[in-house]
Amino acid sequence: EVQLVESGGGLVQAGESLRLSCVTSGFTFDTNAVGWFRQAPGKGREGVSCIRSRDGSTYYLDSVKGRFTISIDNAKTTFYLQMDSLKPDDTADYFCHTIHNWACGEDHYYTDFGSWGQGTQVTVSS
Secondary structure, X not given: OOXXXXXXXXXXXXXXXXXXXXXXXXXXXXXXXXEEEEEOOOOOEEEXXXXXXXXXXXXXXXXXXXXXXXXXXXXXXXXXXEEOOOOHHHOEEEEEEEEEHHXXXXXXXXXXXXXXXXXXXXXXXX
């Protein structure tokens, strides 16, 4: 059974940083990409970032490029989203996610299928 458990959300001021973590089990990083999507109140799901462990390929939403960094630990059981220079527009529930490798690439990240965690709330005040 695939399981993903997020942590690390919270309330911060604009310009500050947060690091989200996702502990995983039930799948292998060799065949699956992992990523983060977010959903703000009244808005649709938005793919933030994903990474393919097999070749290191990453995707970032344009609005987070240069501020967010996705990474995987050496044991390939936990992955992270380092979020720097946070803005009020980053306020949302963040979900960690796993999908087949083909659904994550440098120019795409499909979030409508796969498995995801329960979400962690990130609130950025101005």
